[in-house]
Amino acid sequence: MAIRCVASRKTLAGLKETSSRLLGFRGIQTFTLPDLPYDYGALEPAISGEIMQIHHQKHHQTYVTNYNNALEQLDQAVNKGDASAVVKLQSAIKFNGGGHVNHSIFWKNLAPVKEGGGEPPKGSLGSAIDTHFGSLEGLVKKMSAEGAAVQGSGWWLGLDKELKKLVVDTTANQDPLVTKGGSLVPLVGIDVWEHAYYLQYKNVRPEYLKNVWKVINWKYASEIYEKECN
Amino acid sequence: MTTVVFIILLAIFATSLYGAGGTTMDPCLESMKTASLPDLPYAYDALEPAISEEIMRLHHQKHHQTYVTQYNKALNSLRSAMADGDHSSVVKLQSLIKFNGGGHVNHAIFWKNLAPVHEGGGKPPHDPLSSAIDAHFGSLEGLIQKMNAEGTAVQGSGWVWLGLDRELKRLVVETTANQDPLVTKGTHFVPLIGIDVWEHAYYPQYKNARAEYLKNIWSVINWKYAADVFEKHSRDLDTN
Numbered sequence: 001m002a003i004r005c006v007a008s009r010k011t012l013a014g015l016k017e018t019s020s021r022l023l024g025f026r027g028i029q030t031f032t033l034p035d036l037p038y039d040y041g042a043l044e045p046a047i048s049g050e051i052m053q054i055h056h057q058k059h060h061q062t063y064v065t066n067y068n069n070a071l072e073q074l075d076q077a078v079n080k081g082d083a084s085a086v087v088k089l090q091s092a093i094k095f096n097g098g099g100h101v102n103h104s105i106f107w108k109n110l111a112p113v114k115e116g117g118g119e120p121p122k123g124s125l126g127s128a129i130d131t132h133f134g135s136l137e138g139l140v141k142k143m144s145a146e147g148a149a150v151q152g153s154g155w156w157l158g159l160d161k162e163l164k165k166l167v168v169d170t171t172a173n174q175d176p177l178v179t180k181g182g183s184l185v186p187l188v189g190i191d192v193w194e195h196a197y198y199l200q201y202k203n204v205r206p207e208y209l210k211n212v213w214k215v216i217n218w219k220y221a222s223e224i225y226e227k228e229c230n
Numbered sequence: 231m232t233t234v235v236f237i238i239l240l241a242i243f244a245t246s247l248y249g250a251g252g253t254t255m256d257p258c259l260e261s262m263k264t265a266s267l268p269d270l271p272y273a274y275d276a277l278e279p280a281i282s283e284e285i286m287r288l289h290h291q292k293h294h295q296t297y298v299t300q301y302n303k304a305l306n307s308l309r310s311a312m313a314d315g316d317h318s319s320v321v322k323l324q325s326l327i328k329f330n331g332g333g334h335v336n337h338a339i340f341w342k343n344l345a346p347v348h349e350g351g352g353k354p355p356h357d358p359l360s361s362a363i364d365a366h367f368g369s370l371e372g373l374i375q376k377m378n379a380e381g382t383a384v385q386g387s388g389w390v391w392l393g394l395d396r397e398l399k400r401l402v403v404e405t406t407a408n409q410d411p412l413v414t415k416g417t418h419f420v421p422l423i424g425i426d427v428w429e430h431a432y433y434p435q436y437k438n439a440r441a442e443y444l445k446n447i448w449s450v451i452n453w454k455y456a457a458d459v460f461e462k463h464s465r466d467l468d469t470n
Contacts, residue, residue, distance in 0.1 A: 058438040095385045151329045152408035152428075153386035173386035193386070194429035195438060203292040203430060 028075045030068040033061050034104055042112040046211045048200045056107070059195055063099030063174070070096055098174035102189060109188050111217035121218035125187075125225040132166045142168050143190070144209040153193040164229070185228050187221040262309060264302040265334050267295050268341065276346035280450045282435045290341070293430055297333030297409070304330055332409035336389060336424060343423050345452035355453035359422070359460040366401045376403050378444040381427045392423040392456070394463055420463050422456040 036056055041049035070092040077085035111117035120136050121129065133139040150170050166187075169180050177186040190196075190212055197208035270290055275283035304326040311319035345351035354360065354370055367373040373392065380403055381390035388407045395402050397418040404415045412421040425447060432443035 054437055062438070091385070151325070152388075194433060198429060198433045199437075202288055202434075203296070 028071055030071060031064050031100055033057075033064050034107065036107050038110075038112050038115065042115075043110055043117070043215045046215045047110070047197075051195075051197065051199050054199075055103075055191075055195060060100070060103040063096045063103065066092065067096035067100050094179075095174050098176045098179075101176045102174055102191070105186055105189055106191055108220050109190075109217055110212075110215050111219070113215065116219050117215035117217055118213065119218060121222045123222055123226065124229060125218070125222040128166055128225070139168070140213055143188075144206065144213075146170055147190055147192045147209050148206045150192050185224065187224055188216060188218075262305060264305060265298045265331075267298050268338050270341050272344075272346050272349065276349075277344055277351070277450045280446045281344070281432075284434050285430075285432065288434075289337075289426075289431060294334070294337040297330045297337065300326065301330035301334050329409050332411045332414075335411045336409055336426070339421055339424050340426055342455050343425070343452055344447075344450050345454070347450065350454050351450035351452055352448060353453060355457040355460075357457075358464055359453070359457040362401055362460065373403070374448055377423075377425065378441065380405050381425055381444050382441045384427050387428040390425050390427060391419075391421055394420040394422055394460055396420055396463060396467060399467060420459065422459055423451060 033056070036052070039049075040052040040056070043052060070089055074086060074089050074093065077089060120126065126136070129136055129139050133142060146168060147170070150172075153173050163183070167184070169177065169184070171177060171180060177184050177189070190209065192205060192209070197205060201208040267290070270286070274286040274290070277286060304323055308320060308323050308327065311317075311323060355363065360370075363370055363373050367376060377390050377392060384390065384405050384407075386407065388405055388410075389412075391402075391404045391406065391412045393402045393404055393412050393415075394400075395416065395418060397416075401422075402419065404412060404419070406412060406415060412419045412424065425444065427440060427444075429440075432440060436443040
C-alpha cells in the first residue's frame, strides 16, 4: 500500500475535466473559467455578493486568460527551442496557473449555509482533525492565526494530507499548495489576498477569517480526504 | 559611617548601571527610539479624484498605523531578546521587523511622494532630475509607461520604485515584494518615487483595475520632493 499520496496530480486532473479544451494539433490544453456552484449573493453575509462577483468574473478570469496566453507562448518557445524564453515564462505560468488552480478549488471550498456551508466535517476527516488538532475549533483557530499572519498576499492556508497526516500551511501570492510539498493535497484553502475581503472587511482580515468558516464546505473536504486515503 | 556612605555610593553606582527597565542594558539600546505615525501633509480628500478620501483614511489611519504599532512591538521584543542573549529569537524577529519596519519606511516616503494638484501634484520635475529622466528613459512619459507596466506586473503585493543608484550614478526602476524597502534591491539605491501596489492602496475605488489606478496616480505625484532628494544626492555624489 502506498504511503505517499501523489494525489496533487489527481486533483489537477479533476479540474482539467471541467474547464479545458484542446488548442492546436500539439494538444496544448487551455482553460476556461469554471462556473460558481451557487449565486454570487449566496454566501452572504459572510462574503458579499459584490466581492464574489468581482473575485470570480475579474480576478479568476484574468488568471485564466493570462495563463492561456502564457501556455501558448510556452508552446511556441518550446517549438523554437528557445530555452531562455521557456524559463522566463515559468513565472507567468506559476502565478496565473496557480491563480487558476487555487481559485477553482476555493469556489468548491465554499457553500451557502442552506447547502451545508459551515456544517462540521463528519466521518474520517472529522476524526483526523480531532486527532491532529484536538478539535475543529483548535484547527480553525490555528488556520485563522496563520492566515492573519501572512505577510502580503498569501494564499492558501491548506489543510492537507502528507504521509497520512493533516497539516496547516501557507503559501505566498498564487503558489499552489503543492509548491510546499509534492505529496500535499489541498483540502481547504482560504484566499487571504486583500481582494478576497477588502470591500467588505477593509483592513480587518481577522474578521473575514472569523466569518468565512460559516460558509466553508466541509463536505467537499471530507470527500477529497476519503478519496485520497483509499 | 564610612561604611554606610560606601554602601549608599555603591547602591547609586549599581542603579546607574541599570536602565529604567531594570535590566543590565547598554545605554544605547535602552534609548531605542520607537516609530510614530507621521501626519499626512494634506487633508484626506485632497488627492481626489485620483485617490479617494476613503482609501487615504484607511491607508493612513489603519494600515500605516498597524505597521508602526507592530514595528514598535517587534523592536521591544528584540530588545528583550538581545538583553537575554536569546539569539534564536533575535533572528526569528527579523521577519516581523523587516515587514512592519519596511511598511513604516515605505509609507512614510509614499505620503511625501503625493501632493494635491493645487500644491504641485502632477507637475513635472525640475532639473537636474528632469534631464536625468530624459537621458535614461527618453522622456517623462517613457518613465511613467515603464513604471506603470512594472507596477501592474507585480505578482501579489509590492511597490514600484523610481530610484537613484548612487554607485552607478543612474536612475533605476525597480519593484519590491510585500513591504521590502528599495534598499533590499541594492544598498546604494535611494528611493525617489514609490507607488504602493498592494490592493489596499486602490481596491475600494478601482477594484481589480490596478492599471487604471497607476494611470491616475501620476496626477498627484509630488515631483518636487523627488527632484529635491535627487538633487541633494547628486550634489553629495559630485563632492565625493
